[in-house]
Amino acid sequence: MQRSQLDRRTLLAAAGLAGVTVFSARAHGFVKLSPVLGAQAAGRTLVLLQLSGGNDGLDTVVPFGDDAYRRARPTLGLKKNEVLALDDYRGFHGALKQLRKHYDAGRVALVEGVGYPEPIRSHFRSYDVWHTADIRGRDAGDGWVGRLCDAAFKEEQNPNLVVHIGGNVPYALHSTSHPPASFVNPRAYRWAGGAAETEAYEQAGGMQPERDEKKPKKRAGESSLDFLRRVLADGQSSSEQVRRAVAAYRTPIEYPTNDALSQSLADVAALVNGGIGSRVISVEMGGFDTHTDERNRHDQLMRTLDAALGPFLDDLGRSEAGRDTLVLMFSEFGRRVAENGARGTDHGVAGPMFAFGHGLKGGLYGQHPSLEKLDDGDLVHSTDFRSVYATAIQRCFGVKPEKVLGAKYPLLAFA
Amino acid sequence: MLNTPFLLALLSFAVSAQAVPPQAEPKLEESAPEVERIWSARNVEHLYNRAGFGARPAEVEYALRQRPAAFVKQLLEGFAPTSDPLFIDIPAMPERREFEEREEFEKAQNRFRAEERRVLTSFAGWWFDQMVEAKHPLQERMVLFWHGYFTSSTRDVKRTAAMVAQNELFRRHALGNFSELAHAIVRDPAMLEYLDNNENRKDRPNENLARELMELFTLGEGNYTEFDIKEGARALTGWRTTDDKTGSYFQPRNHDTGAKTILGKTARFDADGFVDLLLAQPACPRWVARKLITHFEGVEPDEARLAEYASFLVEKRWELKPFFTKLFLDPRFYRDSVRAERISSPVEYLVGATRRLGITVPPQILWLGAGQLGQRLFDPPSVKGWEGGEAWITTSTLLGRGNMAGMLIGVVKLEDVLREDPLEVEPEGEMMGGDMMGGDSMPDSGAKDAKKAGKRKADLGAEMGGLQRMTNEMYFPRINLTARMQRAKIAGDRQIVDTLADELLPVPLSETSRAALLAFLRTERSALSLEDGRLLAAGVKSEDVLRRLAHLILSLPEAQLG
Numbered sequence: 001m002q003r004s005q006l007d008r009r010t011l012l013a014a015a016g017l018a019g020v021t022v023f024s025a026r027a028h029g030f031v032k033l034s035p036v037l038g039a040q041a042a043g044r045t046l047v048l049l050q051l052s053g054g055n056d057g058l059d060t061v062v063p064f065g066d067d068a069y070r071r072a073r074p075t076l077g078l079k080k081n082e083v084l085a086l087d088d089y090r091g092f093h094g095a096l097k098q099l100r101k102h103y104d105a106g107r108v109a110l111v112e113g114v115g116y117p118e119p120i121r122s123h124f125r126s127y128d129v130w131h132t133a134d135i136r137g138r139d140a141g142d143g144w145v146g147r148l149c150d151a152a153f154k155e156e157q158n159p160n161l162v163v164h165i166g167g168n169v170p171y172a173l174h175s176t177s178h179p180p181a182s183f184v185n186p187r188a189y190r191w192a193g194g195a196a197e198t199e200a201y202e203q204a205g206g207m208q209p210e211r212d213e214k215k216p217k218k219r220a221g222e223s224s225l226d227f228l229r230r231v232l233a234d235g236q237s238s239s240e241q242v243r244r245a246v247a248a249y250r251t252p253i254e255y256p257t258n259d260a261l262s263q264s265l266a267d268v269a270a271l272v273n274g275g276i277g278s279r280v281i282s283v284e285m286g287g288f289d290t291h292t293d294e295r296n297r298h299d300q301l302m303r304t305l306d307a308a309l310g311p312f313l314d315d316l317g318r319s320e321a322g323r324d325t326l327v328l329m330f331s332e333f334g335r336r337v338a339e340n341g342a343r344g345t346d347h348g349v350a351g352p353m354f355a356f357g358h359g360l361k362g363g364l365y366g367q368h369p370s371l372e373k374l375d376d377g378d379l380v381h382s383t384d385f386r387s388v389y390a391t392a393i394q395r396c397f398g399v400k401p402e403k404v405l406g407a408k409y410p411l412l413a414f415a
Numbered sequence: 416m417l418n419t420p421f422l423l424a425l426l427s428f429a430v431s432a433q434a435v436p437p438q439a440e441p442k443l444e445e446s447a448p449e450v451e452r453i454w455s456a457r458n459v460e461h462l463y464n465r466a467g468f469g470a471r472p473a474e475v476e477y478a479l480r481q482r483p484a485a486f487v488k489q490l491l492e493g494f495a496p497t498s499d500p501l502f503i504d505i506p507a508m509p510e511r512r513e514f515e516e517r518e519e520f521e522k523a524q525n526r527f528r529a530e531e532r533r534v535l536t537s538f539a540g541w542w543f544d545q546m547v548e549a550k551h552p553l554q555e556r557m558v559l560f561w562h563g564y565f566t567s568s569t570r571d572v573k574r575t576a577a578m579v580a581q582n583e584l585f586r587r588h589a590l591g592n593f594s595e596l597a598h599a600i601v602r603d604p605a606m607l608e609y610l611d612n613n614e615n616r617k618d619r620p621n622e623n624l625a626r627e628l629m630e631l632f633t634l635g636e637g638n639y640t641e642f643d644i645k646e647g648a649r650a651l652t653g654w655r656t657t658d659d660k661t662g663s664y665f666q667p668r669n670h671d672t673g674a675k676t677i678l679g680k681t682a683r684f685d686a687d688g689f690v691d692l693l694l695a696q697p698a699c700p701r702w703v704a705r706k707l708i709t710h711f712e713g714v715e716p717d718e719a720r721l722a723e724y725a726s727f728l729v730e731k732r733w734e735l736k737p738f739f740t741k742l743f744l745d746p747r748f749y750r751d752s753v754r755a756e757r758i759s760s761p762v763e764y765l766v767g768a769t770r771r772l773g774i775t776v777p778p779q780i781l782w783l784g785a786g787q788l789g790q791r792l793f794d795p796p797s798v799k800g801w802e803g804g805e806a807w808i809t810t811s812t813l814l815g816r817g818n819m820a821g822m823l824i825g826v827v828k829l830e831d832v833l834r835e836d837p838l839e840v841e842p843e844g845e846m847m848g849g850d851m852m853g854g855d856s857m858p859d860s861g862a863k864d865a866k867k868a869g870k871r872k873a874d875l876g877a878e879m880g881g882l883q884r885m886t887n888e889m890y891f892p893r894i895n896l897t898a899r900m901q902r903a904k905i906a907g908d909r910q911i912v913d914t915l916a917d918e919l920l921p922v923p924l925s926e927t928s929r930a931a932l933l934a935f936l937r938t939e940r941s942a943l944s945l946e947d948g949r950l951l952a953a954g955v956k957s958e959d960v961l962r963r964l965a966h967l968i969l970s971l972p973e974a975q976l977g
Contacts, residue, residue, distance in 0.1 A: 124570045138797035159810045176802065179809040191814045192827045196938040197967050201817070203931035204971050224713075224756045225925065227805060228813070228972030235810035292521050341517035 044396040045272050047327040048145075048282040050170060051305075053289030054123065055331035057351030057379075059298050060096075061110060061368075065089040068371035072338045076294055076345070090368060095302035098310025106362035107313055108354060109414035111388055113369040115350035115381025119333065123289070123347075126332040131172035133386050133405050138171060144389065145280050146175025148404045152397040153178065158277040159238040165264045166284045173282060180282075181238055186246045186267050190239045205232030245274025253315040255308070261285045262308040269315045272325050279397070288331060292344040313356055323358035326396055326415065328388065330354075336377055350381035353388050360395075360414045384409055391415050447744035450483040457923070458749045459486075464921045464977040465711050465757070466490050466743060467552025469767035472918060487743045491590060491736050493551030500583065501541045505576045506530040508659045535575045536779055539792055542582065543778035546766045553739070557589035558582065559762060560710055562792065563800035565600050565632060567609035569793045574660035577605040578793050593703055594694050594733040597633065601686045604656040604663045610798070613655045617671040620648040627798050629693065638698040639678060646675040650689035694733070700725040704738075711742060713757025713804070720747065755922060758807055759977040761788035761816070767977060768820050768969050771919050776823060777889045783882045784819045788812050808975065817970030825892035826959075826966050829883040896961035897951055906948045908936045915961070919968045921977030928971050935967060936960070 059076070062083045063069045070077050083091030084100045092100050102108050118135065120126045128137030133144040141147075145162060153161060162173055162180040173180040183189035191201055206229040222230075249270035256262040264283045271278045285305065290297050316322035334351025350369050366383035373380065387409040390401035395415035402408045450458075459478040463470035467490075470478075478486050509523035546555045562585060569578050581603055588596040600606050601624065607613060610624040625647035629639045639647075653670030656663045675684045677692055684692065693699055704724040708716045716724065724738070731737040742748055759767060762785045769776050782792060789812050795801055821827025896915070900906070905914050912932045916924040924932075936950070939960045943953050951957050968974060 122571070138799075171796065174796065176806055179806075180811075181809070182811045188829070189811070189814070191817045191970060192821055193817075193966065193970075194963065196935050196942075197963055199938075200931040200935035200967055201970055203934065204928040204967075206927060224758055224805070224976060225972050228758070228808065228975050229927075231808050231810060231813050232972060235814045238810045239814060292518065342521050 043279070043321070043324065045278065045321065045325040046280050046392055046396045047268055047272075047325060048170075048172065048280065049309075049327060049329040050282070050284045051288050051329065051331040052123075052127075052284055052286040053331070054333045054335055054347055055288045055301075055351060056290060056294065056298055056345055057331075057334035058337065059294070059335075059345075060093050060302065061086075061090055061112065061352045062093060063090050063368060063371060066371050068337075072371065074339070075343055076339045086364070093298075093302045095299060096306045098306050098313075102310070102313050102356065103362060107358055107360070108356055108362045109360050109412070110364055111353045111355065111383055111412065111414075112364065112366040113350050113379065113382040114330075114353040114366060114385050114388065115333070115379075116384055116386070119349035119378075119381070121333065121347040121349070123332055128171060130330060130332055130385060131170055131174075133389055142176065143170070143172040143174040144404060145173045145180075145282075146178060148280070148393060148397060148399070149175055149178035151403045152399045153279070156277075159234050160242060160271075160276050160278045162280045162282075163242075163271060163278045164282045165267055166282070168284070170282055170284065173280070180280075181242065183242075186242045186271075189242050191236070202233070202236055205229050205236065241274070241276040242271065245276050246270045249273060251315050251318070253311045253318070255311045255315075259304055259308060261304060262311070265308050265312040266315075269312060269322065272316065273319050273321050275321075290335070290344050291340065291346060292342040294339070294344040309356065313358075317358050325357060326360065326392055327356040328353070328392055329356070330385065330388075334379060337371055337374060337379060338377060348378045349375075350379040353385060355388065355392070355414055357415075362414070365412050365414055383412070387412055447483050447487075449746040450744050450749070453746060453749055454479065454483050457754070460921065461749060461754045462486075462490075462743060463552070464759075464767070465556075466739075467549050467556055468546050468763060469770050469921055469977060471770060471773060483744060484740075487740055490553050490743065491739060493554060495550040497551045497554070498541075498545060498548070501538060503534060503538060503576065503579050505661060506534065508574075531573075531575045535569060535578065535793060536782070538575070538579050538582070539782045540778035542792065543766065543781045546762070547769050547776075547778070547781075549770065554586065554589045557735075558585045559760075559792075560707075561585040561589065561596070563795060563803075564706065565596075565603075565606065566795045566798050566800045567603075567605040568795055572605045572608045572660065574605070574608070576659075576661045577608060577656070580661070581605040590735050590739065592733050593728070593735060594690075597694060598687055598690050600632070601628065601651060601690060602654055602663050602665075604660050607654060607656050607663055608660055612651060615648060615652050615654075616669040617649075617652050620645070620652060620671070622648040624648070624651055625689075628690075631799060633690075633693040633702060634696055634698045635702045638696065638702075643677050646677045646684075647689055649673070649675050650677065650684035651686050654686055697725075700728040704728055707738065708742065710803075712748065712753045714752055755976065757977065758804055758975055759921070760801065760803065760807055761785040761790040761812070762792065763977065764788070764816055764975065765819065765823075767921060768823060768919070768974070771921075772823065772894060772965070774823065774892055774894050777885065780882065780885055780890060783885070784822075787882065788815050788819065813975070816975065817966070820969035820974070821966040822886055823892065824894065824962050824966050824969070826962050829886070894962070895958070896965060897954075897958045900951055900961065906951055908933055908940070908947050908950070911950065911961070911964070912936060915964060916968055916973075919965060920971070920973050922973050924971075924973060928973060932964065932967060935964065939963075 058069065058073070059078070062078045064078060064080045064083050064085070065088050078094065080091075082094045084094060084096060085091035086103070092103070099108060103110070116129060116135065120129060125137060129135055131143050132138060132140045134140035142150075149156075149162060156178075160181050162175070162178055164170065164173055164180050164182040165184070165186065166182070167184055169180055169182045181189070191198070193201060246267055251266075251269065255266040261283065268281050268283060271281055285301075285308075287297070287301055313327075316325050330353050331351060334348045335345035336348040338345075340346050369379035369382060371379070386405050386407075390405060390409040391412045391414065393399060393401040393404055394411060401411075456475050456479060459475050460470050463474060463478070481489070506527055509520060509527050511520055514520035514523060542555075542558070546552075546559075549555070562582070565585075567578065567581055569575070572578055584596075584599055584603055588599065606624070610627055611621045612624045615621040615624065622644050626644045628651075629644065629647065630636055649671040653666050654663060655666055655669070670685070672683060674681055677684060677689065678696065680692060682688065701721060705716065705721055708721070708724060724741070727741060728738055747753070762781075765781050765785050765788070769781065785792065786794075789807060790801060801807075818827050818829070822829060899918075900911060900914065903914055905911055912929060913924070916929070916932065940947065940950055943950075943956055943960075945953060950960065953960075
């Protein structure tokens, strides 16, 4: 009995590894079959980093050279010596030391004044706009990554194509045809049972010898039971690939061990380098809703962010897959220009958006919103966030952005 | 599935059928000869699966002793008086003017939000209790259905009292009259807030409620125009919530009293007039009948059947009880494709598993668990509700369902899912076999890696972590599968597999799965050096094997149906 179990595990291992090969072979085939896409579409990964709660853009990229800034933020405002100046006008929050280093190395594209027309100040509804890339929010249908998959990966059915690391899957990844794999911790992405149970579990899934690579959706004529067996088999191989990628990943880069975002980004690096066909990976950092005590809270948030993103970008620089990865960082809105009476700031609208990566043209994009020409106390956006999406879509996936976003948006020059 | 012999069922039928005096032209509610002929354990359980949240063996036996029509009547009325409604302590929303300092106001707001969450959690727990207790399972099933049909979400409504009031509205009308419910929903505070009718004013109409009322609640796309939406929105102007969202009222000065042309009819429509107009459209009964049949059968009805049920709804003036009587006494409801095809929702899955296992679970665990698996009550993903069907199933949620069941049975701890990952202890991704999987004897280098990994990321995230803490602190699986087997005088592997699968699965066990379960028992028995038929003799070790078998059964593809 023990003997045959051993054999079975070995067999499964072989199958798991074969699965990896199949997926990457498919990815290459995809590029070859679609010459129009060009070489730059080969296997680039997009990482989405969501700062939840409404990041205070003016406390991230600080317009320290603007008198209006100091007037609007009498107690919260940072002084020149508290920021990492990029020029005479603006500078990174003083805690963003590693990001500054990456900026100097040309790995940070800072897009200023990003937003959308008729901005919404509710967290959830504004997220819906960002997640669907549509002012109608969820009424518009799937999330924008779901629509991206429909356009770029119509036939692909790798369950690890889209991955969310974290508790709540953002609606951006919502898709009926390409649902994301999601887990708080990739090490826990598995069916938990002992050896004998696992063997029986896999046997019940049928472990179909020739699983064809079509659709997670139910096929015409397929019974629900067969559909479930297929997903079970997919789940076993997908979870094994993810855990194998994470377990096998070795890096000399040290990530902080006491922080969830750092750990998630370390896992993202493992997946990027794991060759398991993950093309969109999403992570989230919360806590940005700084209505009160912003000085302390936002300082801490910036320290955490810098401590996580610094090593992550270093790590990405170590491999081709990493250097081909583009990271977008966004928040559902910026905050109001004037501080409130509780040494915090309330929900606002426009804010900066960041793109990180080793293959992009770093620098300043968009334009810093005026602190004097406000709309009801709020910054006015100059760049639509969908321009940033469009640029990323073009760069990473080689599909026409308007096929995903429903309209043409001017591309930015960072990619 | 209960394997009560078919013959016995038929026999008891024949007897009870004879006891009833013959009648001239019996009404549908009193006699359903076609369903009487197929009133088997399999079909009875199918009915429990769909009209409730699964059946315990005694419940199947109970139903088999009834005539179908009598049983369906009980389903519609409930088996026992339902629990008293929960008193909800509505926290007052703090207002800025009550506080001198802004900081104090913010603190009061935080307290208010925490209290709101606490009340919502208690109410959700109460709701789960109703589903598990199943005193009136069809009513609970319909409350859940309406929650996904006339959707509102606490994310947008942001007022627990309004979400609770909406749930109570669904409960009152669960099996009532669709027309009454449709009229009530356009003045329901949560709905008015969720679909922005507070912003729908004479001088500046907001189309949101009018649009969804036509698209999702009554007609379906293609049965109205954008112009109808604009005009419909005018009819709904003036209905708004109170400032604290706990009530609603009609504000005449914001209502557009002018003539509107909707769906070709011109009149001074108000909200009720608009709803009546929608209900009078031929598309409306078709839409409602399609939604109901598809929900309960898991497959779309064909055109003839849809037409039949749609006109029946109109004939019965939107009363739902006759509709369900007809549906549950329709032999087509019991056809193979209907019985086998429906994938249960996370709530149905967890409540069903809890009921079939016969365990008591703190309801908040079920609430959080279902949320993790994709069905967070009071927070549907969009106005369209939950998509349902195969969309419930992804690799993550399917593995997750099994883990959640393992947690209920007590053989899986969520933190162990993390800690005992067999792959984590392998050096450099090299595949190992055998006892590596047990996790007991790790080679030194591997153990070090695993320890490092544990330190690196021991947390499961706020929600999963909360769920695990709650489970550790509040939950002990009171379950004794050994005693259950012994009581049934069962000992051999085959009997154990068949009996446990019968009790725990909503549908029959497939041969593929059966072979897998038997192989598992064989392996476990030989590890304990026990002959077939002697498994139950090993005390706590046999119980452990049975529990792991139960975990396996609830992780099977079959367990996701129902």
